[in-house]
Amino acid sequence: MMQGQSPTLKRVLSGQLCSGCGLCAGVAPDAVTMETVAPGYSRPLQTAPVSADAERAIATACPGAKVAPWTGIAPDSHEYWGPWRGIHTGYARDADVRFAGSSGGAISALLIHALGTGQVEQVLHVTADPDKPTRNIITLSTSAQQVVRNAGSRYAASSPLQDIGRLLDEGKRTAFVGKPCDVSALRQLGTVDARVNATFPLMLSFFCGGLPSHAGADRIVRAMGLEPENLTSFRYRGNGWPGMARAETTDGRSAEMSYAASWGGHLSKEVQFRCKICPDAIGGVADIACADAWYGDDDGYPSFEEQEGRSLIVSRTAAGEQLLGEAVAAGSLDIEPLEADQIDRMQPAQARRKRLVLARTASCHALLQPVPKMDGLDVGKAARRARPKELLHNFLGTIRRILIKRR
Template sequence: MTNESPQNSRFDANASLDLTVLAGGFCVGCGACASLPNGTYRMEYTEDHNYRAARSQPGRDTHAAQVCPFSSEATNETEIAAALYPNCHTDERLGKYLGTYAGHAKLGGIRERGSSGGLTTWVAQQLLSRKLVDAVAHVHGPLPADQTESRVLYKYGLSWNEDQLTTNAKTRYYPIEMSEVIREIRATPSIRVAFVGVPCFVKAVRLLCRHDEDLNQKIAYCISLVCGHLKSSRWADLAAWQCGVPPAELKSIDFRKKIPGRPANSYGVEINSPQDHESAGRVRPVSELFGNSWAYMLFAYKACDYCDDILGETADLSVGDAWLPPHNLDYRGTNVVVTRHPQIEAILQDGVASGAIELEKVNIDQVAHTQRGNLRHRHEGLAFRLYEAQLLGQWTPPKRIQPSQDHLTNERREVFRLRTAMRERSHIAFREAVRQNNLKYFIRQMKPLTYAHDKLTIGGVAIRAVRKAIRILKKAVGYG
């Protein structure tokens, strides 16, 4: 059973997409619908500084709803992965898997230049050097000022060689869309491409390939980045503003600057501006910035609150951060890796044998542990969000998680409600802060919510730890 609504039934493809995904605010801005030949959608950059699909012309668009990752007409991740990886193991939390590892690149300075262990870049380099692909589709930037629209700093592009690949090899917590690069791939004869993206983008690519055999032949591999959620560009603006660079003057940002001597998850941000501010180029630990917790959901897309794919279940390779002991203690970063494609698995093993990379086998529970907070929000929390939407008679994207509230305490329900409130208010409050040219306005608007959230989560963890210690102590001395 899925959380289908009567709204889903008997609409034509366009009406279904317009009246459900778009009307409900569930568009993640991937650009799949806008990439279709002779399509009726285009991508627009919104006042919230993220992407959203919009009608470019009236008419029926047969495949648009079928390639949207949040549409009720799209094939879900489980079915896509079952067709792609019939010989893989299955875990209900993380999907299909062949091998599970923690590791990093050892040669060529890849790890040092990357955001984490460098294995995404290393595998992509191997695909290029072995002539298994002609190009890698991934996020490029920062873009020169004359190549940007509405101050957009990053966009999808094709890297044809290792220099282009490594120049653009960094995590970007920034809104992007892929319609332009998909059109470029379609227009290039006989090209073979490795596509790198977050889970919902990879799913959208798989859906596009199901409806376009030519594109299916051109997308040779998909690599997914483990994802907490997508943010608008206001996340970059907020960090820059706190470092002394106003939003309109932000030139570039390194979202994951490694800081020697700190744990891998205690990274910094580096801000640059054309105005040569005193603070430009300064590295500041993210922990010092207001709104630093990913749990706050600041500037997140609404769609991300209705996504249950954390690792990228439809990708040949998924790569994330191995933020678990002892790997989190190494500031240089370590990746957690899930393989699904035998050829990718073989490439990794070749890398171990040659000394190019280091890999350590980890079990699926350890992989899940690296995403424990993400799993709580995107599985337990999603069930609750679906339940509340169902009570209100609202359409939501069909999910593999069932609507429920029975698994949560009242405290946890309030935590998830606060996260929704923070997501919604952050967009509105930042717009007004920019209008007033007053960062403090945003912080004043958000602080009551972040404080309430921290009191319930951080305080709640401490209380539960004390209670557990008391139970253990009582058991040790013969009570209870």
């Protein structure tokens, strides 16, 4: 073993617990870099000893080691949907913002309002890699036009925290948008680095279905009859709700695929293991978390028919509640209140995932495979809402998945 090798990274990588957030590279840039590994996930590569201070930060904040608890976030909480101060459905009043966003453009509208009022100087989020359009790069947006241009879901590996050390050194007020695990890492880092809350006064997230590999996107492109290496642009969705996956090539060809086919037929089959045991896929420690406010049918299944976008908007902190209120008052958003239990019909897959976390992590314990610390996330409370057959099926299925991975 390398002298000075991070025990946290060793444990996280051996247990398939890495989410690829890049936090470790951000706090130890001289020792850790992010690389892409098959079949297309972002993983840390340690090339030098990690200092004691950096190791302490990694052990505290890495979402593969510990997930930030929900306790103390808000006065109300739900075992599926996390802490909340306000729950609404809504959409951006600017038609272009609403159209460009993956659902109702709520996150984009909130970011544009925060930039326009000077609450933040820039937005840290991800956008398409111009050289490899199915992949992601991190970017900083400073205008409404840039926010809209970089809007839309990006179902591919991203490491938005890999430059976090540099951004903290610069100290510009920044709004952060990332996956729930990314926000968890940033919140936890704030417990050992006082610069975090000053630099990132706003942290926004979304309900996450899990992170697929690059191979999933490549399968979509080939199913469209195109080749990934010939792409000039690729959108996973957006430009409508839910929006079509759309690819364009160097020779002027283009193709589209429905959200139901792209996610259900390809991407969902490529989700990394860490996401399958995620205890907080709903951005429980973000200031505001948004999602698709799907219209459910009589059987409880969301409808993916193209229509005007509608976002689910959950304000969790005082800062998030204030931002939402100001954006509504300024005419940036239209919202309507929603009861917490009504989210079940909009996001049934998220509800199912949460109530099965306990069974899936029990499989890991049975096989002596590590799991992240999950205290204060209502994992046990959610499991009590699952059927015994459902729990057993997922316990055995996870054991089978782990054993296959070990071969």
